[in-house]
Amino acid sequence: MQSPEDKEIAIQQKIIDIVEALQAVAKPLWVGLVATLILAYPFSLMLKYTLSQVLITTYSPLPLVYVAPIPEDLRILDQNIFSPDKDRYFAFARVANPNSDLAVRILNFKFVLRDRKGESVRTYSGSTYILPDQDKLIFMPLVTVSGDPVTVDVSLEPERWSRFTAKETLDLRFENTNFGQEGNQFFASGILRNESPFTIKEIEIDVILYDIQQNIIGVNFTTVNEVQRHDGRFFRVVWPSGIEGSAVSNIEFRPSVNQLEQDVLGTESSGSGQR
Known part of the structure; x- marks a missing residue:
C-alpha cells in the first residue's frame, strides 16, 4: 500500500511527463492553435449575423384571417299600423334574433305605409340594436299621413353583427x-x-x-x-x-x-x- 508521500511523488511525476510532452510539440503548431482560437470568435459572430439576416429576410408572418360571422336572418314575427284619429298613424314590428351568440350593434329599419293600391304614402326610417336571442319591438312614432294607409311593410338592414357572449342576466x-x-x-x-x-x-x-x-x-x-x-x-x-x-x-x-x-x-x- 502506497504511503501519502509516494502518492504525491507519483502525481508530481505525471505533471512533469505532461509538461515534457507539451514542450515536445513544435512551436509552429502552437502558433496555429492560438491563431485558430483567436480567429474563431469573430468568425462565429459573423456567422451568427449572417444567419440572423437570412432568417429576417426570409421570415413571412402568418396572415391574420378574419372569419366573419354567418348569422341566421332576423325574423319579423308581427307588424301592424294603428290610427288613433284621422290622418295620424303609428306602426310597430316585432323582431326576433335567433342567434344565441351574435348581436346586432346597429340595426337599421324602415317602415313603408301603403294604401289600397299598394302605393307608398309614408315612410319612416330608424335604427336600434338587438341582443342574442332577443325578441324586440321597433316603432314608427305617431305621424300625419295624407293618404289612407291600410298595410305596412317593414325592412331590416343589420349593419354591425358582432359576437356577444358576456350578456348578464338581469332581474x-x-x-x-x-x-x-x-x-x-x-x-x-x-x-x-x-x-x-x-x-x-x-x-x-x-x-x-x-x-x-x-x-x-x-x-x-x-x-x-x-x-x-x-x-x-x-x-x-x-x-x-x-x-x-x-x-x-x-x-x-x-x-x-x-x-x-x-x-x-x-x-x-x-x-x-x-x-
Whole structure:
C-alpha cells in the first residue's frame, strides 16, 4: 500500500511527463492553435449575423384571417299600423334574433305605409340594436299621413353583427301595474324594480296592449334612467285618443337594456329609491 508521500511523488511525476510532452510539440503548431482560437470568435459572430439576416429576410408572418360571422336572418314575427284619429298613424314590428351568440350593434329599419293600391304614402326610417336571442319591438312614432294607409311593410338592414357572449342576466320586475281609461286617453303604469347587482344607466320599457283574442291592438314605450340596484322606479305611458279601454284584455311590459353599450351596467350605488 502506497504511503501519502509516494502518492504525491507519483502525481508530481505525471505533471512533469505532461509538461515534457507539451514542450515536445513544435512551436509552429502552437502558433496555429492560438491563431485558430483567436480567429474563431469573430468568425462565429459573423456567422451568427449572417444567419440572423437570412432568417429576417426570409421570415413571412402568418396572415391574420378574419372569419366573419354567418348569422341566421332576423325574423319579423308581427307588424301592424294603428290610427288613433284621422290622418295620424303609428306602426310597430316585432323582431326576433335567433342567434344565441351574435348581436346586432346597429340595426337599421324602415317602415313603408301603403294604401289600397299598394302605393307608398309614408315612410319612416330608424335604427336600434338587438341582443342574442332577443325578441324586440321597433316603432314608427305617431305621424300625419295624407293618404289612407291600410298595410305596412317593414325592412331590416343589420349593419354591425358582432359576437356577444358576456350578456348578464338581469332581474327586472314589474309591480303595482295598472291600466285604464282617463277621459279620452288610455294609460298604463307600474313600478319597475331592479333586483340586479348593478346600477343600470338606462332601461327601455315596451308596453303592449292585447285584445281578448291576444291580438296586439296598441304599443307604446318609455325609458327610465340611472336605476340603482334594489331600486323601484315609477313609470307611466299614455296613448292619445283611439284606444278603447274596453277593448284591452291584457297588457304586457317588456324591459330591455342595451348591454352592448359601454358602462351601461355599474356596480356602485349612489342613492336609494322607492322600496
